[in-house]
Amino acid sequence: MARRLTARGERRRRQLMEVAAERFAVAGYHPTSIADIVDAVGVGKGVFYWYFASKEELFEQILVEAQRDLRRTQRAAIADEPDPLRRIEAGVRASVAWLDEHRHLFTLFELARADERFAPVIRRGEEQAVADTLPHVVAGMDADLIRREDPVVVAYAILGVVDRLTRVLVLEEDRPAEAVADAAVAFCLQGLVSPAAARARLAFR
Amino acid sequence: MARRLTARGERRRRQLMEVAAERFAVAGYHPTSIADIVDAVGVGKGVFYWYFASKEELFEQILVEAQRDLRRTQRAAIADEPDPLRRIEAGVRASVAWLDEHRHLFTLFELARADERFAPVIRRGEEQAVADTLPHVVAGMDADLIRREDPVVVAYAILGVVDRLTRVLVLEEDRPAEAVADAAVAFCLQGLVSPAAARARLAFR
Amino acid sequence: MARRLTARGERRRRQLMEVAAERFAVAGYHPTSIADIVDAVGVGKGVFYWYFASKEELFEQILVEAQRDLRRTQRAAIADEPDPLRRIEAGVRASVAWLDEHRHLFTLFELARADERFAPVIRRGEEQAVADTLPHVVAGMDADLIRREDPVVVAYAILGVVDRLTRVLVLEEDRPAEAVADAAVAFCLQGLVSPAAARARLAFR
Amino acid sequence: MARRLTARGERRRRQLMEVAAERFAVAGYHPTSIADIVDAVGVGKGVFYWYFASKEELFEQILVEAQRDLRRTQRAAIADEPDPLRRIEAGVRASVAWLDEHRHLFTLFELARADERFAPVIRRGEEQAVADTLPHVVAGMDADLIRREDPVVVAYAILGVVDRLTRVLVLEEDRPAEAVADAAVAFCLQGLVSPAAARARLAFR
DNA sequence: AATGAATGAGCATTCATTCAT
DNA sequence: TATGAATGAATGCTCATTCAT
Incomplete structure (x- = not known):
């Protein structure tokens, strides 16, 4: 072709x-x-x-173009943010918004992941997303804003939260994308322990 | 039948x-x-x-039995824990371990989610998992151990983290399940902000 | 067996x-x-x-027994009638009644006729019925009660009338079997021309 | 399609x-x-x-086209006849001839009648044939050419005679179609009683 | 006599892909 | 560029019949 x-x-x-x-x-x-x-x-x-x-090529091209568009949107959203945490936050918000606006493409990502032939395309996109997130995570750690952890783990965890919350809460339960984005950001940044419990835990160390 | x-x-x-x-x-x-x-x-x-x-019935039965087994394992793991946070932690660890040990069933869950006919089965299981998690989250909030947030959101976020980290890190990158479970627990409990940043943020309020 | x-x-x-x-x-x-x-x-x-x-043998036995029973009924109905026309009439009435009472077997006769493997059984029964009718037709002709025609033709025509009227009017339109038997007898005996027209026709000859 | x-x-x-x-x-x-x-x-x-x-659709289309062709033939044969009795006679003759010439389609009608899925198609055609015959029967009655009887019964009786005589005598015993048509017409018009017996019966009334 | 289990040929139908025009 | 027609391997499923116990 x-x-x-x-x-x-x-x-x-x-x-x-x-x-x-x-x-x-x-x-x-x-x-x-x-x-x-x-x-x-x-x-x-x-x-x-x-x-x-072929039908396969068609699907692949749909996927690749969708991934490209999602990534473009994320980069644009992040562009002006100097603070690493805020960059991540902006990325999360942009992702939720895009997935909300392109629900059928989101669905295609899921479809593709379940198919041997297209899973690699999805994996590639995911790895790209992680690679894109990594520098901000590392920068955040260097600035002591982010706990020292394997940054790859952190990046995948964010992906997991965004993906699941958007799929279930936005697509299926029709909650407003912004509210879900808020929740995703809050969970990713602070986890689920309360400040009080966090303090108590700190005291132990 | x-x-x-x-x-x-x-x-x-x-x-x-x-x-x-x-x-x-x-x-x-x-x-x-x-x-x-x-x-x-x-x-x-x-x-x-x-x-x-039918082929369809077979797949459905496989899925349902797998879900049942996973749930049994989670409940067993949680049984003796009195502390809500530890119950959640135990659930996460049990899930990662089970998914690691039953990799092919984990794969089937993904497959099923992408198929119109089986997605409802998966959704049902997921809702069950969330319902199972909810009491502990609520208990944690009542005891001021967990930030006050929509508990459903929290439950789905945990699901998202466990699912993604296990899939990518355990199944694809072959990291040890325990290490991944540690990372998942850490992320879910504390999020990604560092204690220092958290303190700084607290000061604001 | x-x-x-x-x-x-x-x-x-x-x-x-x-x-x-x-x-x-x-x-x-x-x-x-x-x-x-x-x-x-x-x-x-x-x-x-x-x-x-085999399944085939089963069906065949059902058919043969049904035919036997129908024939027994016809013979019993005819037994005491000396007049050939009345014998035929009695046979027609008995047939309609039996087919009405054994609707499912009537249906099986139709089913069987459409199947290569069983059609011979039905044909055999039909030939038997014709052979049973023939003597009365011939006797009727000898007594100048019945028009001189090929008696085989006459017998099959009667069969056709009984079969069709019973199937459509009794089984499908649920008319009372006796009324249908009356109509079948009338048609078979007199045909459709009116006495007036018959007289007119006779004048020609 | x-x-x-x-x-x-x-x-x-x-x-x-x-x-x-x-x-x-x-x-x-x-x-x-x-x-x-x-x-x-x-x-x-x-x-x-x-x-x-589907195979089913194919069969149905074969049946419908065959019915259409048979009906066309009947209507053409009747077209120029003013006399009701002769119209019926012409219809009978045309039917026997068509069924003779299209033996395999005749067979298909029988096949279809025995099958739940196609019986309705056959019934529809039969009802059409009856509806086509009715006006001539009624006209015949009005002109005192045809005995006063339920015209629907008469129409079905004719159908039964034509069907059975053609099937057995033409298709199976290979008699010439015209002779069989003659016999069918004779039976339908006059029934089986002899003129003498008819006269005798008339005397009674 | 009776059962649950097994056989395997056979069938209608689908569908990505190719071809002739 | 575009169309209608054609290909044919592959699939899920049925069912009369047989077998081991």
Whole structure:
């Protein structure tokens, strides 16, 4: 592939990707057939194979573009923050917001993770996200703002919190994204122990 | 179904479930055919349908039994702990250990979550886990050991941390389960801010 | 087969045949499995094959016994009638009544006729019925009570009328069997032309 | 379905229907597999499902088209007849001729009647045939050409005679269709009583 | 006589992909 | 670029029949 496309061709390609993304999210990858996709767009099957080498390639491209967009959004949100903790916080908030706004793509990430063929794409994106977070975590530790822990662990833990809270509370229970972002930030920064208990624990050391 | 089985029949049923669980985990649900399963067991195709009404029912039963076992393990681990925080900690440790020991079942949970038909089963299990955690969180808040927050949020956050850290660090990066459990506990209890920063923050209030 | 059966065995055999006949009538021959039958009776599959060599043999025996019973009924109804036309009439009435009372067996006759394997059994029964009717038709012609026509044709025509009127009007439209028998007799005896038209026609000859 | 077909596609569809109709008639519906059909046509299995949604739909379409053709033939045969009795006679003759010429479709009607799923299609056609016959019967009664009886009964009786005589005498015993049509007409019009007996009966009234 | 278990060929249907036009 | 048509391997599932106990 990597065909050179006319403007019209580019539009078609987009259209196919969008329709496919939506169907995949609603019905799943397997249950959505090429026929479903081209029928929804109103074109013949040949068209599909003009733009994509295979169903697999199509899904992969949807995923990669979505990851790229999410990452772009995170970087933009972080850009102006000098404080490491606030950078992380901004990243969390931006992620929750993006996942909320692109629910079907969020769903596709989950779908992809469960499929042998696409899991690597997701893993790659996740590793990228961790790599992006790492410098801020390390900077936070150097500034004694963040507990000294394996920074990779910390980064994955944040990912886990954001992912789960957004999926369950925003997508399924329809809570407002900002409130969930607040909760995610609070949990990630302070954990669940109360200040009182924290003080008591400190006294021990 | 719900057939009355002889001892021999019960053994067969177990064997089919185990072989299927393992194949599903390795290759995925769709790619694993009934033929694969019965061939692996070395029986005819009809045998499968003597014990299970469908491939779908089989998967569901695997999931439900796995969830039951995980829950049993968690409850056992928590049983003797009087302190709410320690109960939560024990639950986290038990979960990481179980997921480590039953890696293929952990994988099945992920697979299932991505499939329309099985997602409800997973959600149900997750809700059960949250419901199981809730009393301890609330007790912790009442004893002023845990920050006052929406306890449901807290429970899901813990789930997210445990799930992600175990999946990536234990299953993929092969770190020792105990170390990962330590890290998960630490993150969940204290979050990522350092004691110093916490003190500084406290001063503000 | 043709096993010597104890009294209990004979009961079992009857029970299997009755249950099977009813299921076949309701759901069809193919859609009714041996499993359905033995489950309905509450016995294991082996029992079935103790009494019948195959599903096919079972159906055949049901058919043959039903035909035998129908024929017995017809002969009994005709026995005391000296007049050929009245014999035919009595036969028609007896047939409609029997088919009404044994609706499921009537249905089985239809089912069987459509199946290559059983059609011969039905044909045989039909030929028997025709052969049974023939003497009365011939006697009627000899006594100048019945138009001179190919008696075989006449016999099959009667069969056709009885079969169709009973099936549609009695079984489907739930009309009383006696009324339908009346109508069948009237049509068979006089056809559809009015006496006036008949007279007019006669004048021509 | 209801796909837009090219001329070539339309040809394929016809071909599949014809081959299928013939196989169904020879071997039965169940025993004829999709594989049999496409193999006979010499195409891949997918082709079948390009043109038909299911085996069931195919059979139904065969039936409906056959019924349509039979009805067309009947109407054409009747068109120029002013006399009600002659219209009925013409209809009977046209039916016998059509059933003779399309023996395999006649067989399919029988097959279909025995199958739960297709019986309604047959019943519908039968009701149509009765509805088509009714006006002539009523007209005949009004003109005092036909005995006053329930016209629906009369119509079904005619159907029964035509069906049975054609099936047994034409299809099985290979008698000439015209002779059988003659016999059917004679029986339907005059019944089986002789003119003499009829006169005698009249005397009574 | 009876049971639960097992067999395995057979079937309708799906679907990613390719092809001829 | 685009279409309708075609491919054919693969899949889940059924079921009459047999077997071991």
